[in-house]
Amino acid sequence: MPALITYQTPVLKDWVDYNGHLRDAFYLLIFSYATDAFMDRIGLDSDNRSASGNSLFTLECHLNYLHEVKLGTEVEVRTQVIGHDRKRLHLYHSLHLKGFDEPLAANEQMLLHVDLAGPRSAPFGEVALERLATIVAEQSDLPKPEYVGRVIALPA
Numbered sequence: 001m002p003a004l005i006t007y008q009t010p011v012l013k014d015w016v017d018y019n020g021h022l023r024d025a026f027y028l029l030i031f032s033y034a035t036d037a038f039m040d041r042i043g044l045d046s047d048n049r050s051a052s053g054n055s056l057f058t059l060e061c062h063l064n065y066l067h068e069v070k071l072g073t074e075v076e077v078r079t080q081v082i083g084h085d086r087k088r089l090h091l092y093h094s095l096h097l098k099g100f101d102e103p104l105a106a107n108e109q110m111l112l113h114v115d116l117a118g119p120r121s122a123p124f125g126e127v128a129l130e131r132l133a134t135i136v137a138e139q140s141d142l143p144k145p146e147y148v149g150r151v152i153a154l155p156a
Contacts, residue, residue, distance in 0.1 A: 003078035003142060004041070004135070007034035008098060011073045022069040031063070031093045031107040034077035038091065042135070043127040054122055056089065056111040064106040064147045074098040080139055082148060084132050086123045087113050092145045106147035 007030060015026040039045065039056055049055045069075065076098045082090040088110060095105040115122035124132070 003080040003092075003094070003139065004038070005076050006037040006041070006079040006093070007077040009033075009075060011069055011071055011075060013071060016071045020070055022073075024063075024065065027065065027069075027095065027105050028061070028063060028107070030075065030077060030095060031061075031105075031109075034079055034093050035091065035109065035111070038079050042131040043125070049116075052125065053116050054125070055114055055116055057114045057119070059088075059110045059112050061110070062108045062147075062150060062152075064150065066106065067102075067104045069095070069104050075104065080142055080145060081132065081136050082108075082145075084124075084136070086129075087121045089113070089132070092148055094145065094147075103147075106145065108145075108148055108150075 009030065011022050011026075015022055015029075017023045035056070035058075044054070044056060074097065076096050078094050078096060080092045080094075082092050084090065089112075091109045091111065093107040093109070094103040095107075096103055112121055113124050113128075114120065
């Protein structure tokens with residue numbers, strides 16, 4: 001199974017800068033919408049969040065800008081589960097021209113399942129764990145994404 005397509009959108013006028021390029025903050029907005037869609041897919045939709053009092057919080061994210069993206073471009077986000085445990089989820093999103101394989105940007109996220117009453121970390125529910133396990137099994141043949149695990153540093 002290929003990575004899941006979790007979000008599709010045209011690049012909107014309010015999202016571009018004076019050069020006609022997608023502003024850096026809007027790359028993250030697009031990836032955030034993809035994370036929301038992924039949450040829905042694993043059973044953490046708004047109804048479930050209200051009923052359970054649980055949600056996901058972002059602990060860390062890395063964003064790689066690989067190619068410029070211009071006004072009106074039709075883009076899609078593809079999502080791959082890198083790993084998960086009882087409370088955490090490691091996701092990789094890549095931004096693409098709709099229907100093309102070369103990534104325009106890459107986003108790696110570490111998310112924490114949280115009991116909002118605390119807030120404090122909490123184990124995923126059975127439904128979410130089962131859906132995550134299914135997605136991981138379906139994506140088992142995908143290679144490790146090129147931009148996973150990168151570190152920002154100046155050369156020594």
